[in-house]
Amino acid sequence: MGKATGFIDYKREKAPERKPLTRLNDWKEYSAPLPDQTLRTQGARCMDCGTPFCHIGTEINGVTSGCPIHNVIPEWNDLVYRGQWKEALDRLLKTNNFPEFTGRVCPAPCEGSCTLAITDPAVAIKSIERAIIDKGFENGWITPRIPEKRTGKKIAIVGSGPAGLASADQLNQAGHSVTVFERSDRAGGLLTYGIPNMKLEKDIVERRITLLTQEGIDFVTNTEVGKDITADELRAQFDSVILCIGAQKQRDLGLEGREAKGVHFAMDYLSTSTKSLLDSNFEDGQFIDAEGKDVIVIGGGDTGADCVATALRQKCNSVVQFGKHPVLPMARTSDNMWPVPPNVFTLEYAYEEAEAAFGEDPRKYSIQTKKLVADDDGNLKELHTIQMEKVEDENGLYVFKELPGTEKIWPAQLVFIAIGFEGAEQPLLKQFGVNTTARNVVDAIYGQYTTNIEAVFAAGDARRGQSLIVWAINEGREAAREVDRYLMGSSNLP
Template sequence: MGKATGFLEFKREEAAEREPLTRLNDWKEYSAPFSEDKLSRQGARCMDCATPFCHIGTEINGFTSGCPIHNLIPEWNDLVYRGRWKEALDRLIKTNNFPEFTGRVCPAPCEGSCNVAISDPAVTIKNIEKAIIEKGFENGWITPRIPEKRTGKRIAIIGSGPAGLASADQLNQAGHSVTIYERADRPGGLLTYGIPNMKLDKGIVERRINLLSQEGITFITNTEVGKDITAEELRSQYDAVILCVGAQKQRDLVIEGRDSKGVHLAMDYLTTSTKSYLDSNFEDGQFINAEGKDVIVIGGGDTGADCVATALRQKCKSVVQFGKHPKLPMSRTKENMWPEAPHVFTMEYAYEEAEAKFGSDPREYSIQTKKLVADENGNLKELHTIQMEKLKDENGMYYFREIPGTEKVWPAQLVFIAIGFEGAEQPVLKQFNVETTARNVVAAKYGNFQTNIEGVFAAGDARRGQSLIVWAINEGREAAREVDRYLMGSTVLV
């Protein structure tokens, strides 16, 4: 695929990005498009692999390797290299319902397992994917696909994130009538309210929602199961129900001073910021404002990075992000060989922006928060930490130990807790009486997706726990196939 010697002739080129200090003045997407010439060269780097690993879609040592939706990556890379964009689009949408989402916010496990990446930088798969779908919209190649006939079967999907949308898209194309229930005022789930606009412009989400609506899918917003409609009503009105409610129960920090004013869960910060931006361009004041404040983000993951980027745009006085693990190496170690996901140091968009604004990477490593301290009015004023060292015991298990003498006091008026999630929120699951696992997610086997309740299925983070968007799309597609089989006795979905 691609040019036979392309990986030898051409170097990897990263997608263009708007200058960090410039983009901090707005909430528009930070990325910029590749030129067609560059895209063609990058497509040419895709080797004629005997066995492409980019689309294996599996987990190795707990991390995703390759594309979980098994995108036909070498095929559309080759077509882009040859300038056959329409055919590239046809290949892309065979496996991916929403390339405009994955092309923007997926961490690209496909690139980590790219065969070129054994010894050289991987093919820029993610950027090519985004370019293909955007060219499809620009040229009018993507139009509503109206099913020719309806089966008479009705399906309710609870939750409008990527798993719910993928399930709905597949089932609608199979001829079933699909209604999506969303408790928020806008559909899209975390695509809308969990990911900041500078990573995923909400106009892109709205464009897809409008297309799905034109194709026959019904969206009902501001409707919470158990409050506005009961599980019994849904089960009586529909032939099947799919729970795609995500895994949004945030893990909190149990620590002295947690009740100080100015300490918030990260998703509350991100959600209110996006909602206020969409509702009024922040004129309503219904958001947590970091302007002029010292901000500390506890948690070293992507959610924490999004908090950093949001605080920077709100013109914070300073921002630091704490992580408990040591700084990652610059290249793979012997314990992290291809095709595992590469555990290496990277500079995400938020860190580039913080460095441009304040002169240094905002991340602090191997650090533990000991307590939060408020002033006499209960307002947060400082945070106390100690450095940690990561050690291995005689059984090969890692543990952390405090380093005496490394205590430090940090000024802080805002703290955002971004230390992960503890599974699905329970009220809606209890409404349906579905069994859950020890990880607080729905007990439904992958490949079958049926819960213990007849006609009730589960997919996405609600079933597997917090994961990648591309896994949510995978689960949505797979669950849709099993629902189709359940309703019709066989399935037309692949």
């Protein structure tokens, strides 16, 4: 530990963000790096804990606590404090294939579990991580690592999200020949066509795909396994297959009026927006346009927040986001204690932007949509809602109860459904014959990743359900190790 009193001497500094009204005029990233000297003093705040909870990486009561890829955070905090950026990069890359993604969009469960956060704001781990990898690219320290020997084993990875990319990277470095199949026109999975540009600019994703290609990985885009190439063909042509197809089957609203024109799944909205931005800077008109419209996002989560931010950039007339749950408390409650990350009220980027544009937080809490109503031409014109109360039933379980007299009608011409996901898309899994769980994800044990079908493995959201990039990287890395072991009898991969 470079500075024993760093956590007393220095306050936490937040990564700078561009002004909300300014950033609403473009699609560039809203957050920016901290200056070098600030990063060094932020690194000095780390206490080099005997038991560093920042990197425990486990689930406590179902909540991710600490870093799932076990980044050796105290070591690189110290190296950054000392100005040894190259050494910090070496440490970071030992555990994380893609810090440029997690350093930008990970919700940083490491910070929620940081010991310093018991009494003070946590160490700025995420800002430091981002700075280390950005410096690595800026200084030319990241160059293609082309394996010297090839094993002759061929592996197919289906899906190019963070799980597929992490598996591909590990297996390629182990000397296997890796082909990644992706049905979209661009690789990256939700890194490319889920998370909007203002959170993660797409040249950052493309830079990594280019590097992986230079290192020998073959990306086959515009190819849907199950249609363009069958499961049997894939199994015949490759020694092993890893299914990293994500869990993108969206949950629908089973409500009267769902068929009205102007009602869309959130993912259709976000993915077409990013594709149109990348293809033509929106010149092609191939996106759902919220300009001048009253927009309602149904679903209180992060996907919904990304829809709010997208609609604001398109100059919507108004935007609100409905959530079923009550507003979160301002401070931790007794059932949400450290080292579980705090489940408290925060003003994420999208909500800050909505406040700046329209003067209020767009979130409406404890609200239930009852029906959607279209005009005579079938175009959506309004939503009918009622307020809900969260109460305990006779068995002690929380249930939602409607509050009579709180009915309300909301004018809307666009609605985005962001009420979660129902697991992996099933047709491909059926074609492979792999077993699935009650949650519609691949039945494969965490840490093993084997399915009931010989030589077929599964990792990431396809196995875990919709989750986080950092878990996808963790599973992709571990599945690579298991595939390597399966093919070679033993493995040196972590």
